[in-house]
Amino acid sequence: MRELSSETNTATDAAASVIEVANVTKTFGDTVALNGASLSVRRGEIVVLLGLSGSGKSTLLRHLDGLEEPDSGTVTVLGEPVSTLAGKRLRALRGRVGFIFQQFELVPSLTVLENVLTGALARVSGPRLGLWGYNRALRLAALGHLDRVGLLAQAYQRADTLSGGQQQRVGIARALMQNPEILLADEPVASLDPESSDQVMALIREIAMDQGLTVVCSLHQVDLALSWGDRIVGLRHGEVVLDTPAAGLSKAAVMEIYGRVATTTAELDAIATELESARATDLIGATAESAR
Amino acid sequence: MTLTAARPRAAARSGRPSGGAGDRGTLEARAPRRRLSPEKIAAGLTLVALVVASVVSLVSIDISIPQMIESWGNAQNFFERVGVISFPEPGDLLYLTALTVGLVLCGTLFAAFFSVPIAFLAAANTTPGRGWMVAGRFAGVFFRAVPDVVLAMVFVLMFSLGSLPGILAIGIHSIGMISKMFADAIEQIDEGPRLAIRAAGGTTLQEFTSGILPQVLPSWVATVLHRNDINLRGSVILGYVGVVGLGLEMSYAFKSLDYSLGLGIALIIFALCVVMEIVSSVVRTAMLGFAPTRRSLGDRLLRRLGMRGRRVDPADTSAASAALARKMSRADARTAALRRPWDAARRRNTVWGWAAGLVIIGSVLISDIQWGDFVTFWGYLPETAAKFWPPSFGSYDAPTMIAAMGETIAIALAATILTIIASIVIGSLAARNVAPSPRVRSGMRLVLVSIRGIPEIILAIVLIVVTGLGTQAGTIALAIGGIGLLGKLLADSLEEVKPGPEQALTAAGASRLQVYAGATAPQGMKALIGHSFYMLDTNIRAATILGLVGGGGVGYFLLNAGQGSRYDLVTTIVVMILVTVLVVEALAMWMRRVFR
């Protein structure tokens, strides 16, 4: 289905919007996570959601996959009204949207290959136990995706024996296993060292370009966002405060989304430090999370 | 999920001065709740009351050491009468041993099978609704509350003699503990992988099989093995109500005053329990010791034997890398990778899998289950049910029975307090992070394993012979038997505390004892309270059972009622036990909630 549409409709689809978020508000108790956020993404776009920790990036992404229901507003993905879908149709839609997590979210005790195969669950029916629960064609496809992310040799290792960068590549392979039309990534490199970060980001972009995928990826590193995305969408306190092509955008301009206008290099440095510490907080949160 | 990181910030924000409230108001608003809630005070007082009641029970039971020394004469007499210990014929012995193990295993597996759906309903994160959750949790409590002996008594009536009454009694009773532990394990999983499967479009069932099951499996296997150990020890007493196996032979021997054979069988059962304990600990370690985990005694042993999962290095024997090295085409390399290499992990899994399969098949075969009974059973059902209903006090009156129940509770309370005191010492010393040296730890662990190996009932028989019939014997038997379990649970809990605070105190120059008192023990306190209630709960049922061999309390009446075919009285006693256990369980749940 995906192949069909991408081959025949490329020209017309270029203008079609595959993600349509209109005026979405979401609160958790007293916390307003999203405050009337709107966003429209066309097929094949590579969009970065930029914002400090707590600005609502994860919440927005989770809405796109129907993992969260909006208090008000609508979310339409691939023509489906995600916010009102349930059951089989919701699962079918989720199958067409790949999700890459900050914490990878692999099953640690399963092999890498089994983890990738779970990406096919939307297409098969019923529970699958072990490798042999999936047919040969699926296993071969999973190996293909593993090869694509450079981990074919690790196919039968336990997921928790891999490094962080490798685990995230397995996470990518799992998302690819869905044959997705859209790839959502929630701070995919926030838990990785700089070198693995670069590898993973490059890989996501490469695959997206190859397969003509639409990508929405949240990040909080301004430099990375500017060099990686085609379009930057800035979030602050759950509101979209910036939406512009990345090309030609300066770092200083982006800093405005954090509520300041940088005038001196010293101030720029100060904000950079703040960003770093925001990143560190994220990591601490992540550790606390994994400890639970 | 980001909740933990974000909450304090949010709290701090909302706590900012809103006007001229002044410094004090701000501070108060921002300070974490430190005041004790009335509920916490009530729970604390209940705990104190329970401790006082336990001490009073202990005093009233009047365990006097001089008297015990005096009664040493009894023991001498006894052993003179025993003479040389004798055993059954080797062939018989082998068959009886296999039958006992097989029957117990079948019962445990029966329980494990039915515990899966119950646990799914009972776990907060998988339950389809709050009502289901309460029902699932209650099912667990209910099954646990009915002693397996009582179930066996009932089933022996319903089925032709054979292994089936034993299997069903063990199975149904074990669902209680197993379903609870299964549910607790589900509640402790990392939700991430499960969320990932939901995000990929998986169904609830797929979330369970692919996201939850792999995470809980090691813990589930450990639970089943642990329960199997308990059931093996418990199978001795089942023999007293007619369930086949070593227990039945032992009860025959003692009833015909053949103490020499009785003690011989007791010795065999003890050895069997120890062997089983070792086997399950090996299996447990082989499963859990896969990921880089503890440096336990068993772990070290296994590592030396080369059974531990190793980190597979990239240059592993995998077909894929070999193929790549030979510069195969990509497609060929992928096809080649379809064949899973026989690496250490796969070899081990295969061997364990086959071994487990064979043991299970063997158990079913040796148990020689009379499947036909399941058909004829329905015919007996109305008749049998009529015998048990309506409940009555029989030839006794209510005060007598209530006093007997009171005595059983007193035994349980007294035994529990003795167990707690001993377990705090032994259990702490058996924890890696508390023991002054690995040798002390190993020694204490050995003590705990040995105690766990002694079925309470054997201990009770010996003690009854030594101290004469009575409640003292029962109390001491339970207290000693409990140390094996509570000591182990406590040691494990202490080893699982977060090492951070300990390191912080050590770094601040605290002594070993200070680290224990300041960092380790406080973190283990919650576990101690939880485990102690579990102990009390176990002890109430065990105290009942001990009555069957003359340990005092309501068990004595239960035995008489069963043997005298007064099944309406059996029902009364069972209901009394049920109510008591449910009350204890409710208290335990309350404590766990309050002292979270």
Ligand SMILES: Nc1ncnc2c1ncn2[C@@H]1O[C@H](COP(=O)(O)OP(=O)(O)O)[C@@H](O)[C@H]1O
């Ligand atoms: N499940 C939740 N429960 C309560 N608060 C939440 C939940 N998810 C997000 N929040 C809150 O919503 C806000 C936005 O969070 P999030 O979308 O995770 O931000 P980001 O991903 O940009 O760091 C934060 O204040 C966070 O605490």
Ligand SMILES: [Mg+2]
């Ligand atoms: Mg986030």
